[in-house]
Amino acid sequence: AVGSNVFDILVCLGIPWFLQTCILKPGSVVQVYSEGLVYSSITLLSTVALLIISIHLNKWTLDKRISVIFLLIYVAYTVLASLYELNIFGYFHPKERDSNY
Numbered sequence: 001a002v003g004s005n006v007f008d009i010l011v012c013l014g015i016p017w018f019l020q021t022c023i024l025k026p027g028s029v030v031q032v033y034s035e036g037l038v039y040s041s042i043t044l045l046s047t048v049a050l051l052i053i054s055i056h057l058n059k060w061t062l063d064k065r066i067s068v069i070f071l072l073i074y075v076a077y078t079v080l081a082s083l084y085e086l087n088i089f090g091y092f093h094p095k096e097r098d099s100n101y
Contacts, residue, residue, distance in 0.1 A: 006048070009041060036084030036092030043084075047077050 017030045050073050058066045084092050 009044060034085065034092060036081070039084050039089075039092065040081040043077055043080050047073050 020030050021028050051070065054066060054069045054073070055062075058069075083089060
């Protein structure tokens, strides 16, 4: 669960941006039209802390109870990230612009 969150942030965002700025169009800039990305990333990193705390409180054992906790944390993150993008907590996601891709 912890490795998945780190993978999501570093690889799933990093590789496409690296390919765009270094290989496809060297020196270009990737425009991100979502202020919610910062909040989603912070929320995702905080889930790592919650997962580690949960495992510690469960005496470093993986059982059915901890799997339910992991599932609930993941659902909570998914709901929060969706609410950020839907502008429920503020204006995070501006209107879409025309794309050059």
